[in-house]
Amino acid sequence: TGQPVDPGYTDYPEMIAAADAIVAAHPTLASKVIIGQSFLAKNMIAIKISDNVATDENEPEVLFMANIHAREHLTVEMALYLATELTSQYGTDSRITSLVDSREIWIIPMLNPDGAQYDLSGPTYKDQRKNMQPNGTSKIGTDINRNFGYKWGCCGGSSPFKSSDTYRGTAAWSTPEATVVRDWILSRRVGGQQQIKEAIDIHTYGELVMWPFGYTFSSIVPGMTQDQYDTHKAIGTEMAQSNGYWPGQGSGLYITSGDTVDWMWGDQGIFSFTWEMYPKSFDIVTGFYPPASVAPAETTRNRDAALRFLGWADCPFRSIGKEN
Numbered sequence: 112t113g114q115p116v117d118p119g120y121t122d123y124p125e126m127i128a129a130a131d132a133i134v135a136a137h138p139t140l141a142s143k144v145i146i147g148q149s150f151l152a153k154n155m156i157a158i159k160i161s162d163n164v165a166t167d168e169n170e171p172e173v174l175f176m177a178n179i180h181a182r183e184h185l186t187v188e189m190a191l192y193l194a195t196e197l198t199s200q201y202g203t204d205s206r207i208t209s210l211v212d213s214r215e216i217w218i219i220p221m222l223n224p225d226g227a228q229y230d231l232s233g234p235t236y237k238d239q240r241k242n243m244q245p246n247g248t249s250k251i252g253t254d255i256n257r258n259f260g261y262k263w264g265c266c267g268g269s270s271p272f273k274s275s276d277t278y279r280g281t282a283a284w285s286t287p288e289a290t291v292v293r294d295w296i297l298s299r300r301v302g303g304q305q306q307i308k309e310a311i312d313i314h315t316y317g318e319l320v321m322w323p324f325g326y327t328f329s330s331i332v333p334g335m336t337q338d339q340y341d342t343h344k345a346i347g348t349e350m351a352q353s354n355g356y357w358p359g360q361g362s363g364l365y366i367t368s369g370d371t372v373d374w375m376w377g378d379q380g381i382f383s384f385t386w387e388m389y390p391k392s393f394d395i396v397t398g399f400y401p402p403a404s405v406a407p408a409e410t411t412r413n414r415d416a417a418l419r420f421l422g423w424a425d426c427p428f429r430s431i432g433k434e435n
């Protein structure tokens with residue numbers, strides 16, 4: 112896009128250093144887990160936050176993931192803000208203390224480290240969305256958010272064309288990054304039960320809170336009962352009321368297939384949401400590249416929504432007055 116790269120955004124080495132600093136400052140509350148490697152062999156990490164963090168306790172688990180799309184750099188700041196706030200405010204803020212004591216919170220700050228580094232590598236941004244797997248065209252990469260295996264390639268929700276920004280890959284799971292996330296989420300199954308109860312996949316931009324399914328305009332389909340849909344809608348709407356985003360089913364924006372939330376809900380039963388952060392969708396001038404100086408305002412804007420989200424993790428159906 113020709114815009115100069117803002118050094119205020121966190122790149123891959125800075126993200127690793129930030130994670131290490133959080134763990135060093137709060138060794139009983141935070142730990143760093145290497146969940147796998149990207150196409151270019153960068154370690155992909157998750158920060159675990161909980162009391163007795165070295166022990167896998169029987170507490171509901173919640174996942175926040177960011178930067179699956181390389182150019183969406185504000186999402187890395189959001190992820191690191193959450194990790195910092197949930198550890199630094201422990202023992203001070205009673206709401207945070209009780210949530211960290213009763214949940215195991217996982218934060219993956221950079222799902223597409225290769226793409227992010229490429230986008231930040233020159234004097235100007237590269238407008239890179241996809242990962243860095245060569246595909247024979249000048250538009251390198253596969254869209255990791257079209258490469259998951261739930262209804263992969265279905266319904267016009269992704270592109271078969273390699274140069275497309277929504278290129279779905281040669282097959283489901285053809286990207287190392289999607290496979291790493293899948294295998295790590297599957298590793299959170301204990302005794303046949305998925306321990307992760309809720310997840311948010313953080314994107315920019317548009318100021319939206321969205322829930323499954325993305326592959327269809329229909330709300331109630333096999334894999335989504337009325338209660339399950341109503342629960343997604345209740346939690347999504349509450350978050351939107353808190354941060355001023357617009358709530359809706361993912362397909363309301365456009366049809367997407369093979370994305371993270373359809374797989375996390377459809378395959379693993381994790382109540383899953385997409386956040387599209389600042390700016391609003393019509394602000395195409397700022398678009399994917401607002402100045403990094405908006406990060407403090409646009410990350411703290413989501414503090415309450417994140418805490419409300421964490422509050423439902425023991426029983427999401429409580430949000431519609433029902434039990435699990």
Ligand SMILES: CC(C)C[C@H](NS(N)(=O)=O)C(=O)O
Binds near residue numbers: 183256316325361387
């Ligand atoms: C998560 C879906 C519903 C929207 C997302 N929009 S983005 N962040 O790529 O512009 C996307 O196209 O993957």
Ligand SMILES: [Ca+2]
Binds near residue numbers: 164
């Ligand atoms: Ca714990």
Ligand SMILES: [Ca+2]
Binds near residue numbers: 169172215306
């Ligand atoms: Ca656990």
Ligand SMILES: [Zn+2]
Binds near residue numbers: 179180183314315316
């Ligand atoms: Zn995105």
